[in-house]
Structure formats: structure tokens, C-alpha cells
Amino acid sequence: MNAMRIIQAVLVGGFLFGLYVVAMLWPGALDGPMSFMVADGPVAAAQKNVFWYTVWVSLFLMVTVGSVFIYAIYRFRAKPGADFAVPEQSHGSAKVEIALIVASCLLLVVIAIPNARALFYVDSVPQERREEAIKVVAIGHQWWWEFQYPDLGVTTANELYIPVGKPIEVEIRSADVLHSFWVPRLAGKMDAVPGQINRMWFQADKAGTYQGHCTEYCGDSHANMRFLVEARDDAEFEQWLRNEKKDAAAPASVQEVNGQRIFMQGCNACHMVKGTGAMGMVGPDLSHFAGRKTLGAGIFENNDENLAKWIKYPQQMKPGNLMNLQQVNMVLSDRDVDALVAYLNSLK
Ligand code: HEC
Ligand SMILES: [Cu+2]
Structure with a gap:
């Protein structure tokens, strides 16, 4: 193959790879809420550091081997006017081969040591x-x-x-x-x-x-x-804990009392509300549901509108989910739903 073609291919590949690296390193590109590139704790930091360390060592290897490779292609390309006879073949050099094997082993050790240390660190809480x-x-x-x-x-x-x-x-x-x-x-x-x-x-x-x-x-x-x-x-964690340990708040208004009565006609089969007869284990514990920001495992904001929709149409809100009101023969009117919303909102 034409040496220039190979060089072109390598240059294009390198350029695309470079673009990728620039996109990754662009300010803001990697600091989203689901980015592991931002470490907000020591375990994440250990993992992130070892990741970047390994990337840099690999990059060093890639650049070293790649440059020797490109140099060889260029240096030994077929030059105009040269004869195309296959040059004399040699078996190689024991020195170079041993040196390369030793270098590879050293590089593996250089990668392995920090990785092994990180592995042990993230495995369990440090003894002390x-x-x-x-x-x-x-x-x-x-x-x-x-x-x-x-x-x-x-x-x-x-x-x-x-x-x-x-x-x-x-x-x-x-x-x-x-x-x-x-x-x-x-x-x-x-x-x-x-x-x-x-x-x-x-x-x-x-x-x-x-x-x-x-x-x-x-x-x-x-x-x-x-x-x-x-x-x-x-302090805030203790406060949360004290509240969480308590039984669910007793319903206060007429609507809340009504909501609890309806809750006990079927919802209780799947949900726990501490301190009441609701002891279901199929769905989430709702003892302090009103304290949650979200609904449906983090997918909706916990507000009246979403909660009413969730109770009326759980399957439309979250396809396939295992909250099935037919199973407990519940048919809810809009008033029932409102009462349930009021009751759940009282579970602070
Ligand atoms: C057959 C069991 C079952 C019945 C009956 C049931 N639920 Fe559920 N419920 C679930 C399951 C399972 C989930 C979790 C769904 C998911 O997020 O995938 C759930 C989730 C919820 C949530 C959201 C909790 C959260 O933290 O995200 C609320 C609120 C809720 N149910 C209220 C009710 C009410 C009110 C009733 C009665 C009208 C009821 N459930 C009846 C099984 C049930
Ligand atoms: Cu999953």
C-alpha cells in the first residue's frame, strides 16, 4: 500500500481522536449529575484517579508506539527510482526483543500497582x-x-x-x-x-x-x-432520623381520615405505613412519603398533580410497574383519589 495513504489514515484517525478528547475535556462537558468524572467523595476520587492514570499511561504507549510506526513507514517507504526487490530479511535482535519484553512488563507493573491499591481501598471501609x-x-x-x-x-x-x-x-x-x-x-x-x-x-x-x-x-x-x-x-441527618423512626402521623382532617380508610381497602396489601395496619411489603414503605421529593423511584416530582395521576393511572405513569389496583379490586372515584392524595400528603 502507498505509504502516504497510511499516513493520511493515521492523521485522520488521530484528528478524530483528538476531537473526541477535546470534546471530553471541554469545560462543562463532563460535570453533569451522572458524571463519574466529578468525584464528590473519596471512593469516587480513587476510582477516577486510577482511571485517568491508566488513560495517561495508555496514551503514552499509544503515542510512543504510533510515532515509531509512522516513522518506520515514512523512512522505509518505496522511493521513486528505487528498486522494488525485497530487502535482505534478518531474524531481529535479541537485545531489542528482551528490552521490549522488560519494558512491557515494567509498564504493566506501573499500571497494576495503583490499580491494585485502589481496588483494596474501594473494597471496604478502612479499618480505622x-x-x-x-x-x-x-x-x-x-x-x-x-x-x-x-x-x-x-x-x-x-x-x-x-x-x-x-x-x-x-x-x-x-x-x-x-x-x-x-x-x-x-x-x-x-x-x-x-x-x-x-x-x-x-x-x-x-x-x-x-x-x-x-x-x-x-x-x-x-x-x-x-x-x-x-x-x-x-444535625439535619439526626433530625431526619428522629422523624423517620416515628410511626406515621395520624390523619387529622376529615379528608385525610377518609383517605386512610380507602388506603386500608387495598393499598395496604402492598404498602407499609408504620403504626397502622398497613404492612404490605410489595411496594415502597410510605410511612413518611410526604417527605420525599420524588415519586415513582425518582422519576416525577412529588406534588399533588403527579400523585393523583400516579394513583389513578400508575401504568401510564410508569409502564409495566407492579402497582396493580385490579389485583386488590380497587376502583377509585376522583373523590377517592383526592382523599388518598390528602392522606399521603399528611405522612410527613
Ligand atoms: C399490588 C401491589 C400494590 C398496590 C395494591 C398498590 N401499590 Fe402503590 N406501589 C406498588 C409498587 C410495586 C410501587 C413501586 C412502583 C415503582 O416505582 O416501580 C408502588 C408505588 C407507589 C407510590 C410511589 C412511592 C415512591 O416512593 O415512589 C405511591 C405513592 C403508591 N404506590 C401509592 C399507592 C396507593 C395510594 C395505593 C392504593 C390506591 C397503592 N399504592 C396500591 C405496589 C402497589
Ligand atoms: Cu435496572
Whole structure:
């Protein structure tokens, strides 16, 4: 093949690759809510650092080998007027080959050491910090997340509250099929495997809301299986915890009382509302539902309008989801729905 053609191809390839790198490094391109390029905690930072380290070493290799390659193509190209006889073939040089093997091994070691260190670091909470760790059990369901705090005695869904600056030790399980727990700004993903317990940990360095998403295809509404991690300073976390430990607020207005009565005619088969007879385990715990920002596993804002739509048309709101009112023979009038909305809004 014509050497110039090869050089052209390499140049075009290099140019496209360069464009890609520039697009990636463009300010703002990589700091979205689901970007693992922004590390808001030590686990995410360790993973991000090792990623970039490996990229730079690989890039160095690619540029070195690529330049020698391009140089060879150019230097030994067929020159006009030269004869095209095949030059004398030699077997190569033992020295060069040994040097290349040694260099390759060294480079592998150079990549392996920081990677292995990061692997051990992200595997479990460092020994000296075990004491302050908060334990959470995250259970993937089709298509929402249940969060239990075994040492604190509370259970919630879809919005995971954590204290800032504390290691969070997560035990990941599944209630049905494969799911995967991922909050890119806080840590890499970890699968939820039926019949198996996986572990990971993370920590948020500053207060705020972090976006999470199931990242293992788990059926119809996989794309609608989000969650939030709400990191709060100690005082706010304690306040949240105190409230979460309480039984659900008793209904106050006539409409709320009515709503609770309707709730107990079917919704209770699938939902838990602590301190009432509602002890269903199929859907999310609703004891403090009014405190949630979102609805339907992080996909809708939790407001009256969306809540009414959710109760009336759960299947239109989130295709395939397992909230099925026919199963419990519930047929709701608009007034019933309004009463249910009022009741759920009272569950602070
Ligand atoms: C057959 C079981 C079942 C019944 C009956 C049921 N639900 Fe649900 N519900 C679910 C499941 C499962 C989900 C989670 C859906 C998802 O996000 O994929 C859910 C989600 C919800 C949510 C959203 C919770 C959140 O944090 O996102 C609300 C609110 C809710 N249900 C209210 C009700 C009300 C009110 C009734 C009675 C009219 C009811 N449910 C009846 C199973 C049920
Ligand atoms: Cu999924």
C-alpha cells in the first residue's frame, strides 16, 4: 500500500481522536449529575484517579508506539527510482526483543500497582473508620430501591439519606432480578444479584443531592429506576432520623381520615405505613412519603398533580410497574383519589 495513504489514515484517525478528547475535556462537558468524572467523595476520587492514570499511561504507549510506526513507514517507504526487490530479511535482535519484553512488563507493573491499591481501598471501609460507618442495606426491586438502616431501625425507599463525611457501608441485595446500584459522583456501580450479598462503600464530602440509577437491565421500567442520595450535615441527618423512626402521623382532617380508610381497602396489601395496619411489603414503605421529593423511584416530582395521576393511572405513569389496583379490586372515584392524595400528603 502507498505509504502516504497510511499516513493520511493515521492523521485522520488521530484528528478524530483528538476531537473526541477535546470534546471530553471541554469545560462543562463532563460535570453533569451522572458524571463519574466529578468525584464528590473519596471512593469516587480513587476510582477516577486510577482511571485517568491508566488513560495517561495508555496514551503514552499509544503515542510512543504510533510515532515509531509512522516513522518506520515514512523512512522505509518505496522511493521513486528505487528498486522494488525485497530487502535482505534478518531474524531481529535479541537485545531489542528482551528490552521490549522488560519494558512491557515494567509498564504493566506501573499500571497494576495503583490499580491494585485502589481496588483494596474501594473494597471496604478502612479499618480505622469502621466505627463511624453507617450501615445501609440497599435492595433492588422491580423498579425501585428499598433502603434499610439495620443499626438505626428505619426503612425507606428511593431516597437514601446519609450524613456528610461519614463512610456509608452498603450491603446490596435484590428482591427479584439483577439490578445495579450506581451513584456516579459517589462511587462506581455494584450489582444487586438475587441470592447474593455484594458490598461496597462510599462517602459524600459535601451536603447535597446525588443522582443514582439502576444500571443493570431489569425489565420494562429499568430506564425509570432512579434514586437519590441526600447527604446532610449531622444535625439535619439526626433530625431526619428522629422523624423517620416515628410511626406515621395520624390523619387529622376529615379528608385525610377518609383517605386512610380507602388506603386500608387495598393499598395496604402492598404498602407499609408504620403504626397502622398497613404492612404490605410489595411496594415502597410510605410511612413518611410526604417527605420525599420524588415519586415513582425518582422519576416525577412529588406534588399533588403527579400523585393523583400516579394513583389513578400508575401504568401510564410508569409502564409495566407492579402497582396493580385490579389485583386488590380497587376502583377509585376522583373523590377517592383526592382523599388518598390528602392522606399521603399528611405522612410527613
Ligand atoms: C399490588 C401491589 C400494590 C398496590 C395494591 C398498590 N401499590 Fe402503590 N406501589 C406498588 C409498587 C410495586 C410501587 C413501586 C412502583 C415503582 O416505582 O416501580 C408502588 C408505588 C407507589 C407510590 C410511589 C412511592 C415512591 O416512593 O415512589 C405511591 C405513592 C403508591 N404506590 C401509592 C399507592 C396507593 C395510594 C395505593 C392504593 C390506591 C397503592 N399504592 C396500591 C405496589 C402497589
Ligand atoms: Cu435496572
